[in-house]
Amino acid sequence: MNNSLTKPPRLKIGDTIGIFTPSFPAHVVFRDKYLHGINQIKELGFNVIEGKLTASLKTQGYRTSSGKDRADELMSLFLNKNIQGIVSTIGGSNSSSMLDHLDFEMIKAHPKVFCGYSDVTSLHMAINKFSNLSTFYGPAVMPSFGEYPHFLDYSKSSFLAAVGMNESIQTISPPKVWSRHIRDIPSGDWKIKERSYIEQPGWNCVNFNNTITGPIVVANLNTLLKLTGTKYFPDFNNKIIILEEMSADFDLQERQWTQVKQIGMLSKAKALIVSKPEKINSKEAPFSYQDLIEEALHGLDIPRVYNFDCGHTSPMITLAQGTNVELKNNSKNELEFKLIENMVI
Numbered sequence: 412m413n414n415s416l417t418k419p420p421r422l423k424i425g426d427t428i429g430i431f432t433p434s435f436p437a438h439v440v441f442r443d444k445y446l447h448g449i450n451q452i453k454e455l456g457f458n459v460i461e462g463k464l465t466a467s468l469k470t471q472g473y474r475t476s477s478g479k480d481r482a483d484e485l486m487s488l489f490l491n492k493n494i495q496g497i498v499s500t501i502g503g504s505n506s507s508s509m510l511d512h513l514d515f516e517m518i519k520a521h522p523k524v525f526c527g528y529s530d531v532t533s534l535h536m537a538i539n540k541f542s543n544l545s546t547f548y549g550p551a552v553m554p555s556f557g558e559y560p561h562f563l564d565y566s567k568s569s570f571l572a573a574v575g576m577n578e579s580i581q582t583i584s585p586p587k588v589w590s591r592h593i594r595d596i597p598s599g600d601w602k603i604k605e606r607s608y609i610e611q612p613g614w615n616c617v618n619f620n621n622t623i624t625g626p627i628v629v630a631n632l633n634t635l636l637k638l639t640g641t642k643y644f645p646d647f648n649n650k651i652i653i654l655e656e657m658s659a660d661f662d663l664q665e666r667q668w669t670q671v672k673q674i675g676m677l678s679k680a681k682a683l684i685v686s687k688p689e690k691i692n693s694k695e696a697p698f699s700y701q702d703l704i705e706e707a708l709h710g711l712d713i714p715r716v717y718n719f720d721c722g723h724t725s726p727m728i729t730l731a732q733g734t735n736v737e738l739k740n741n742s743k744n745e746l747e748f749k750l751i752e753n754m755v756i
Contacts, residue, residue: 416545416626416733419522421575421755424456426495429488430552431462433481434503434530436470437553441596445500448557452498455562455571462488465500478508485534486514489521496574501553502529506634509534510643515541524574524755526729527551528722529657532634537643539732545754547573548629548653548721549729558725559594559602565726573729575755583728583748585611585718590725591689606725612718614684614746617705619714623738624751625681629653629721629730632667639674648679651736655686655722661694661703668707677713682738684716684746689723714738716746730754 430449432438438445449459462484464475475481488497510533519542526547527534535546549555549570556562565586571577588608594601628645632654638644656664677683691700698706701717708715716738721728731754739747 416539417519417522417543418545418731418754418756419524420495422457422496422524423576425458427458427460427493428452429460429462429491429494429497430465430500431481431485431488431497432465432475432500433485433506433509433527433534434474435501436468436475437501437503438465439468439470441553444553444557444559444596444601447559447602448552448555451556451558451562452552455567455576457496460488460491460494474503474505478505478510479512481506482509482512485509486517489518489523494523496524496526498556499527499531499551501551502527502531502631504530506530507533507637507643510537513537518542518544526570526574528655528727529631530634532631533638533643535732536630536635536638536645540643540645545731545733547729547731547754549573550727555727558606563726566729569727570729573731573754575753579750579753581750583750585614586720586726587611589687589720591687591691592725593690611720613743614719614748615717616740616744616746617715617717618712619682619716619738619740619744619746623651623682623714624735625649625651626733626735627651627653627730629732630655631722632656632671636667636670639670647676650680651682651684651738652677652680653684653686653719653721653730655719655724656688657723658690658692659688659700660692661696661700664700664703665707668704672708672711677708677711680713682714682716684719686719686721687724689725719746
């Protein structure tokens with residue numbers, strides 16, 4: 412990933428969003444929530460075209476089909492001249508199976524907004540690196556647009572600003588409240604129980620003294636580390652790294668953050684921003700998630716920020732890979748996050 416990724420054209424009312432399923436066929440398993448998410452996208456003023464694999468409702472248990480079939484679906488959306496943006500249904504565990512089957516030169520020749528998060532990290536990293544296209548770490552159909560009764564206002568404003576449909580938000584501030592309330596899908600809780608919220612703790616800084624500017628890389632840590640040793644693993648030199656997780660079991664988190672340090676992933680990075688996990692399990696440890704990471708990264712002289720709101724958070728911020736930002740530590744030891752450039756053209 413370099414510092415000058417190609418930005419896609421902005422989206423506008425009446426544009427068409429293509430839907431692809433990179434891994435888990437949640438759109439089949441939890442059909443009501445998927446259809447609700449699709450309706451929410453339409454209410455924003457978009458048309459929707461499902462990829463052929465998604466529309467077929469085909470499943471093979473944990474996935475829709477082979478990695479090649481899933482890659483073919485995605486490529487057909489990039490090549491469809493009637494589609495201006497692409498959004499994933501959800502994540503899963505196997506998006507990386509698609510990578511060897513993608514035509515990166517064709518993606519490069521047909522730049523458009525590409526959005527998703529979590530397991531879609533593998534696609535972000537590969538497309539950024541080999542198609543030189545800036546992609547959007549942001550909402551997916553089911554977990555985000557599919558929020559009930561509607562797409563969360565903060566998430567919606569962030570997404571629409573990122574893709575150019577609202578006035579660009581130059582200064583990104585934390586939401587006033589956030590939620591770790593898991594509303595079960597099979598039982599129907601996702602549309603029966605009202606989501607509960609807690610007060611935002613703020614984006615707190617550690618070892619952060621000077622103003623920092625640079626391009627961002629946004630990734631799901633679990634998925635990112637699965638790319639270690641492959642040609643798809645990104646270059647973090649002079650980057651601001653934003654990492655997020657869905658589930659933070661402390662024993663597994665210690666292993667992952669230790670790996671981050673041992674492979675030198677942060678050695679040439681400008682800063683590290685850590686987002687809140689959706690689920691957290693301390694495994695009876697008498698310390699916090701931040702304490703765990705601080706211990707694992709001990710000895711690394713890199714500015715760090717905790718409690719960010721990107722990825723598996725409710726609400727969530729949408730950010731385009733490679734966007735240049737400015738970071739400052741204010742008088743309260745909290746992060747000030749500013750965009751230096753727009754995310755679309």
